[in-house]
Amino acid sequence: MLPLLLLSLLSKSAALNLTVSSSGGNTSSTLQYGLLFEDIYHSGDGGLYGEMIRNRAFQGSSVDGVVSLDRTTDFWTEVGGVTLSVDTETTPLSSSLPAQLRMEVPEDTTTAVGFYNDGFWGFDVDASQRYIASMYVYGNYTGDVTCYFYSTTSDTILGSTTISLDQTESDGWVQTYSPTFYPTTTASNANNTFYFVFEDGAQLAGESLYFNVLSVFKQTYNNRANGLRTDMAEAVAALGTKYIRLPGGNNMEGLYAPYYWKWNETLGSLTERPGRPGTWGDYNTDGFGLIEMMLMADDMGLEVILGVWAGLYLDGTVVAEADLQPYVDSVMDELEFLLGDSSTTYGAQREALGYGAFTINYIEIGNEDYLNGGTTSYDDYRFTAFYDAIHATYPDISLISTINPSPVTTDGSPVDLHLYGDADYFVTLFNAFDQASRSYPVFVNEYAATNTGSNSASQIGAQTLSMACAEAVFLLGCERNSDVVVGSAYGALIKNYNEAPDTVAVIKQTASEVLYSMSFYVQQLFAANMGSSTLPVTATDGELAPVYWSATTNTSHTILKLVNYDGETGADSAVSVTLEGSSADTATLISFSAPEADSINNLAALGGETSSVTTTALQGEAGVFTVEFSSAYEILILVA
Numbered sequence: 001m002l003p004l005l006l007l008s009l010l011s012k013s014a015a016l017n018l019t020v021s022s023s024g025g026n027t028s029s030t031l032q033y034g035l036l037f038e039d040i041y042h043s044g045d046g047g048l049y050g051e052m053i054r055n056r057a058f059q060g061s062s063v064d065g066v067v068s069l070d071r072t073t074d075f076w077t078e079v080g081g082v083t084l085s086v087d088t089e090t091t092p093l094s095s096s097l098p099a100q101l102r103m104e105v106p107e108d109t110t111t112a113v114g115f116y117n118d119g120f121w122g123f124d125v126d127a128s129q130r131y132i133a134s135m136y137v138y139g140n141y142t143g144d145v146t147c148y149f150y151s152t153t154s155d156t157i158l159g160s161t162t163i164s165l166d167q168t169e170s171d172g173w174v175q176t177y178s179p180t181f182y183p184t185t186t187a188s189n190a191n192n193t194f195y196f197v198f199e200d201g202a203q204l205a206g207e208s209l210y211f212n213v214l215s216v217f218k219q220t221y222n223n224r225a226n227g228l229r230t231d232m233a234e235a236v237a238a239l240g241t242k243y244i245r246l247p248g249g250n251n252m253e254g255l256y257a258p259y260y261w262k263w264n265e266t267l268g269s270l271t272e273r274p275g276r277p278g279t280w281g282d283y284n285t286d287g288f289g290l291i292e293m294m295l296m297a298d299d300m301g302l303e304v305i306l307g308v309w310a311g312l313y314l315d316g317t318v319v320a321e322a323d324l325q326p327y328v329d330s331v332m333d334e335l336e337f338l339l340g341d342s343s344t345t346y347g348a349q350r351e352a353l354g355y356g357a358f359t360i361n362y363i364e365i366g367n368e369d370y371l372n373g374g375t376t377s378y379d380d381y382r383f384t385a386f387y388d389a390i391h392a393t394y395p396d397i398s399l400i401s402t403i404n405p406s407p408v409t410t411d412g413s414p415v416d417l418h419l420y421g422d423a424d425y426f427v428t429l430f431n432a433f434d435q436a437s438r439s440y441p442v443f444v445n446e447y448a449a450t451n452t453g454s455n456s457a458s459q460i461g462a463q464t465l466s467m468a469c470a471e472a473v474f475l476l477g478c479e480r481n482s483d484v485v486v487g488s489a490y491g492a493l494i495k496n497y498n499e500a501p502d503t504v505a506v507i508k509q510t511a512s513e514v515l516y517s518m519s520f521y522v523q524q525l526f527a528a529n530m531g532s533s534t535l536p537v538t539a540t541d542g543e544l545a546p547v548y549w550s551a552t553t554n555t556s557h558t559i560l561k562l563v564n565y566d567g568e569t570g571a572d573s574a575v576s577v578t579l580e581g582s583s584a585d586t587a588t589l590i591s592f593s594a595p596e597a598d599s600i601n602n603l604a605a606l607g608g609e610t611s612s613v614t615t616t617a618l619q620g621e622a623g624v625f626t627v628e629f630s631s632a633y634e635i636l637i638l639v640a
């Protein structure tokens with residue numbers, strides 16, 4: 001018994017003892033904590049973007065995750081014996097949407113006819129929410145079109161609305177909207193389809209009708225037209241971050257020529273948006289275009305880091321120096337569109353669409369331009385071509401290099417580092433920026449621990465508690481160096497659970513659910529508890545690892561973050577915290593943890609959330625507090 005007693009006495013005196021200075025730190029970036037948005041695995045179409053119909057305009061397709069320009073009737077199924085096909089013979093709706101759905105009705109038809117859509121892995125049907133359906137039609141039909149949700153689980157109609165059509169071919173293409181409607185029943189799951197049914201099938205016997213931009217929206221975030229899926233937007237806003245980088249990411253770059261993300265083809269009427277083959281295996285409708293992204297940033301109070309394409313396609317094709325000018329001009333046009341007043345060509349175009357000027361203080365020139373042999377051309381001419389043109393007209397915009405060091409070495413030229421690796425690697429990054437030059441601000445505009453320290457084979461499906469804690473250790477390092485590390489953003493922000501269950505994201509969605517990962521809560525807590533300057537922390541007893549720390553102050557409060565990474569728990573291993581110059585007797589202690597190192601947050605039916613955040617009041621004395629971990633992997637935030 002004696003040795004055990006001795007041991008516990010010894011460990012008491014050997015525990016970590018931290019003193020947080022009351023001054024002597026550096027001013028922190030006001031942008032600490034950000035987001036990367038790009039359409040990856042249905043984070044735009046079928047994700048944030050509110051459109052519920054999949055393949056609404058027959059723009060392209062994806063089979064087995066390979067994007068193609070093939071126009072198909074995928075995700076559509078006929079009703080009443082009609083034949084559905086993609087037609088390119090009839091007068092098209094627009095030059096941007098040259099293909100339409102043809103519904104051929106057999107001669108002997110006497111019953112209702114039509115088709116239904118599968119949605120993006122189903123539809124969310126919620127009786128408390130308002131919906132609206134719409135479509136463009138070409139042809140002859142006078143009568144009712146019943147539009148309704150159908151549950152394939154209960155084999156029942158869950159709510160419907162009626163469009164009354166009265167048109168002939170001579171009217172050309174006509175867009176019609178349904179009255180808004182509330183479903184009569186909330187679906188028990190996402191296994192629902194959406195029908196368009198022409199009640200007077202006999203009238204159509206032997207004829208064809210043509211369709212394009214078939215659409216269903218549920219009421220959107222902030223009730224914007226062509227807006228965002230509410231639960232998804234609320235999840236993004238709830239992260240409480242300061243900036244968003246858009247529109248990418250590898251998706252901006254394009255797989256091959258000429259399909260980089262073109263700002264001018266994502267604007268205005270949906271009929272004028274051709275879409276493009278996305279980088280991540282599916283065709284992008286571009287319904288969630290430049291304006292929609294900028295409005296989202298405005299609605300959420302986010303500073304925008306505008307990504308502009310810098311002449312590198314992902315297949316390694318690089319635009320030659322002699323051919324680069326039109327792409328530079330296009331970026332200047334985009335900036336005039338976003339920032340110019342109505343006396344400018346593109347500013348006037350924006351005004352005509354009904355929007356005032358936006359604000360851009362940061363532009364990232366390209367994305368990962370070191371990929372596939374891009375480095376030399378980026379260093380030699382690509383970066384400077386864009387930099388010089390933008391800087392000459394907009395000297396106050398900060399221009400970020402995607403390669404470190406930046407080809408432009410003027411003090412203050414920022415770089416964006418992308419960091420991926422296993423959990424143990426993220427823990428080693430705690431010190432990564434301590435010796436960094438203070439002359440070149442750093443963004444980490446993509447990072448993620450993609451597997452646990454013991455499993456570096458491949459990405460795992462969801463972030464475990466230990467992975468999230470490893471990311472937290474890395475973020476402590478960013479915070480401690482927040483005079484030079486401007487901010488960080490996890491890659492990817494959103495992935496559709498049905499499509500990408502096996503790779504990491506902050507948020508994953510099904511048609512009817514939003515899954516908040518462990519990393520979500522880490523970022524949310526860190527963003528909500530960030531001061532305006534750092535504070536020096538000294539360990540008078542004990543040392544770094546397995547407990548890691550960072551302190552900041554927001555002038556009225558000291559915020560100390562502690563991360564236990566496979567460490568001890570309980571009173572014997574408590575951390576003694578002395579807040580220099582403080583007489584506080586109470587503090588707020590926020591804890592984030594989960595039962596096991598490999599606990600994950602999952603969809604409700606698969607176990608739900610295992611992580612929890614608790615907030616308690618902690619008693620101390622004259623600025624001295626004893627902080628105990630209750631879990632080997634845990635984040636504690638002390639605010640006093």
Ligand SMILES: *[C@@H]1O[C@H](CO)[C@@H](O)[C@H](O)[C@H]1NC(C)=O
Pocket residue numbers: 017018019540541576578
């Ligand atoms: C922690 O360190 C401070 C400063 O050296 C000292 O005054 C205090 O007694 C120590 N606390 C514990 C619990 O060891």
Ligand SMILES: *[C@@H]1O[C@H](CO)[C@@H](O)[C@H](O)[C@H]1NC(C)=O
Pocket residue numbers: 024025026438480481483534535536537
């Ligand atoms: C402040 O920044 C300097 C580098 O300029 C660094 O050496 C120092 O550790 C920082 N102080 C704190 C408290 O982070």
Ligand SMILES: *[C@@H]1O[C@H](CO)[C@@H](O)[C@H](O)[C@H]1NC(C)=O
Pocket residue numbers: 138139140168169207208209
């Ligand atoms: C519409 O009706 C007119 C007159 O009967 C006919 O000529 C035309 O082919 C019909 N259009 C379609 C698309 O079936």
Ligand SMILES: *[C@@H]1O[C@H](CO)[C@@H](O)[C@H](O)[C@H]1NC(C)=O
Pocket residue numbers: 153189191
């Ligand atoms: C929904 O449909 C899918 C695919 O048909 C099926 O695997 C799943 O079990 C269904 N879910 C429910 C809750 O009915």
Ligand SMILES: *[C@@H]1O[C@H](CO)[C@@H](O)[C@H](O)[C@H]1NC(C)=O
Pocket residue numbers: 262264265326330
């Ligand atoms: C958009 O801009 C690109 C680059 O300047 C140009 O090639 C393309 O034709 C433009 N698209 C439209 C619809 O004007």
Ligand SMILES: *[C@@H]1O[C@H](CO)[C@@H](O)[C@H](O)[C@H]1NC(C)=O
Pocket residue numbers: 554555556557639
């Ligand atoms: C500082 O943080 C505390 C605790 O989160 C908060 O109550 C207070 O309003 C913040 N003060 C400032 C100036 O931001």
